[in-house]
Amino acid sequence: MTDKWEHLDAAMTVSSKKTIQELFKEDPARAEKFSLEAAGWYLDYSKNRIDEKVMKSLMKLARESGLKEEIERMFTGKKINATEGRAVLHTALRNLDPKAKIKVDGKDVLPGVRRVLAQMGDFSDSVRRGQWKGFSGRKIKNIVNIGIGGSDLGPVMANLALTPYTKRNLKFYFVSNVDSTHLAETLRSVKAAETLFIVASKTFTTQETMSNALAAKEWLISEARKAGLSLKDAKGAVAKHFVALSTAAKEVAEFGIDVKNMFGFWDWVGGRYSLPGAIGLSLMIAIGRVNYKKLLKGYYKMDRHFRTARFERNMPVILALLGILYSNGYGAESYCCLPYDQYLARFPAYLQQMDMESNGKCVDRDGNQSYRETGPIVWGEPGTNGQHSFYQLIHQGTHLIPCDFIGCCRTHNPIGDLHDKLMANFFAQTEALAFGKSADECRKEGVPENLVPFKTFEGNKPTNTLLCEKLTPETLGALVALYEHKVFVQGVIWNIYSFDQWGVQLGKVLAKGVLADLTAKKPSGKHDASTNALVAKYRKALGR
Numbered sequence: 001m002t003d004k005w006e007h008l009d010a011a012m013t014v015s016s017k018k019t020i021q022e023l024f025k026e027d028p029a030r031a032e033k034f035s036l037e038a039a040g041w042y043l044d045y046s047k048n049r050i051d052e053k054v055m056k057s058l059m060k061l062a063r064e065s066g067l068k069e070e071i072e073r074m075f076t077g078k079k080i081n082a083t084e085g086r087a088v089l090h091t092a093l094r095n096l097d098p099k100a101k102i103k104v105d106g107k108d109v110l111p112g113v114r115r116v117l118a119q120m121g122d123f124s125d126s127v128r129r130g131q132w133k134g135f136s137g138r139k140i141k142n143i144v145n146i147g148i149g150g151s152d153l154g155p156v157m158a159n160l161a162l163t164p165y166t167k168r169n170l171k172f173y174f175v176s177n178v179d180s181t182h183l184a185e186t187l188r189s190v191k192a193a194e195t196l197f198i199v200a201s202k203t204f205t206t207q208e209t210m211s212n213a214l215a216a217k218e219w220l221i222s223e224a225r226k227a228g229l230s231l232k233d234a235k236g237a238v239a240k241h242f243v244a245l246s247t248a249a250k251e252v253a254e255f256g257i258d259v260k261n262m263f264g265f266w267d268w269v270g271g272r273y274s275l276p277g278a279i280g281l282s283l284m285i286a287i288g289r290v291n292y293k294k295l296l297k298g299y300y301k302m303d304r305h306f307r308t309a310r311f312e313r314n315m316p317v318i319l320a321l322l323g324i325l326y327s328n329g330y331g332a333e334s335y336c337c338l339p340y341d342q343y344l345a346r347f348p349a350y351l352q353q354m355d356m357e358s359n360g361k362c363v364d365r366d367g368n369q370s371y372r373e374t375g376p377i378v379w380g381e382p383g384t385n386g387q388h389s390f391y392q393l394i395h396q397g398t399h400l401i402p403c404d405f406i407g408c409c410r411t412h413n414p415i416g417d418l419h420d421k422l423m424a425n426f427f428a429q430t431e432a433l434a435f436g437k438s439a440d441e442c443r444k445e446g447v448p449e450n451l452v453p454f455k456t457f458e459g460n461k462p463t464n465t466l467l468c469e470k471l472t473p474e475t476l477g478a479l480v481a482l483y484e485h486k487v488f489v490q491g492v493i494w495n496i497y498s499f500d501q502w503g504v505q506l507g508k509v510l511a512k513g514v515l516a517d518l519t520a521k522k523p524s525g526k527h528d529a530s531t532n533a534l535v536a537k538y539r540k541a542l543g544r
């Protein structure tokens with residue numbers, strides 16, 4: 001049997017020989033050849049260092065990684081998150097096939113999914129219609145989601161992305177950081193009697209979330225007291241102002257939340273994949289259950305495409321393989337996500353957790369040190385802002401940074417020719433990156449010889465262009481699923497476990513010990529010399 005990575009070497013031998021400029025000269029039809037549509041998205045990947053031979057070799061790499069079988073194992077609920085002994089079934093959250101059955105430990109999970117979705121729908125209707133009342137009988141006007149990581153980034157990203165679909169008289173806030181400023185500034189903007197807190201935490205133990213939730217609870221009780229409620233009634237008001245999104249019923253009840261108002265999910269949904277389930281409650285309140293269903297439909301369409309399309313016409317597979325070509329073939333350390341739509345401003349941040357928490361692993365599935373580079377660094381900003389900031393480095397710097405350009409043909413907010421200008425930049429940037437500007441072109445334009453090297457653009461910078469008609473709940477769902485599956489494919493090829501996140505544990509544990517030392521009468525001095533000195537400095541500043 002061949003080492004599957006030989007196929008990458010074969011791909012590289014061809015890929016490294018020709019520039020993107022040369023490839024376009026040779027084959028003017030490549031834009032058509034290297035493009036496809038799926039679930040409302042058009043992907044043009046022709047501005048990459050590829051030709052048919054390169055793609056053929058990359059497809060072999062995918063096949064020899066057992067990708068087909070792994071996709072089925074995920075969709076059918078096999079326990080592919082082996083280090084935690086869990087199935088990975090975020091796709092079940094948006095499985096809209098009424099006849100489908102997906103079993104985990106012999107039990108079909110879909111009836112539970114549908115039950116929670118219906119519970120979310122009823123609850124969000126009652127908030128949107130003003131039927132859910134606070135302690136003084138007033139309608140809810142403010143919704144504060146308290147959560148972090150996957151319990152924050154998805155709702156934040158999607159709430160902004162789908163702003164045109166939101167009920168504008170409801171205001172949404174997202175508190176994630178354990179920095180008290182985050183909570184304090186939010187509480188300054190809302191009235192307790194009109195505020196609903198959604199405590200979003202899969203485990204209901206996360207320090208940041210639970211500290212913020214407890215502080216919010218104290219605040220609500222004290223505001224209710226100020227409004228004239230007895231201590232008992234003020235405490236009772238918690239049930240009207242707090243709901244929970246969690247898998248941990250016992251901890252939720254202990255907090256004082258009525259378990260009727262707990263929206264459950266399951267250990268087979270990873271935090272960073274949890275947006276289309278209970279974690280999406282704030283989003284459902286914002287956009288309503290009908291639009292939320294459309295979001296799920298978009299996810300589901302991309303899921304079906306991913307599961308059924310042959311690899312050569314499979315958008316997540318193609319994106320994943322191109323990423324591998326640059327990471328493992330060219331040694332690119334990062335890729336850049338560039339949405340040309342202000343509503344997608346938080347998409348890069350969302351993608352960072354999805355990709356880096358999933359594939360930022362250096363140990364393979366056999367417990368050995370991975371000898372290949374794995375998950376890349378993901379970064380990005382909305383497009384034209386980036387152009388006036390870091391694009392200089394992408395165009396003329398020394399690092400190779402493949403970019404994903406994401407744009408929409410129609411805007412929700414037509415004003416004069418602004419959208420044409422935005423999209424002109426969107427298209428022009430990929431053109432500039434691919435084709436550059438030669439020294440000769442500079443000279444022809446009359447650039448003085450001493451400035452020619454500075455004004456030359458090498459080009460040959462790879463980009464993918466993702467284009468949809470309009471950013472809607474459906475296209476957003478499909479976009480998220482596209483990247484989820486891309487990340488999955490890469491994890492399979494790298495032979496790493498993409499669905500655990502042990503790398504976040506150590507810091508959490510050490511923070512507990514440090515916290516004790518920050519507040520103790522006498523610090524333990526048990527840390528390293530640097531940490532001990534920092535703790536001492538902090539204590540001194542606070543007069544401890």
Ligand code: F6P
Nearest residue numbers: 149150151201202203206271504
């Ligand atoms: O930081 C690690 C992590 O477990 C993420 O994976 C997760 O999204 C986040 O913390 C929040 O976890 P929880 O929803 O349990 O509060």
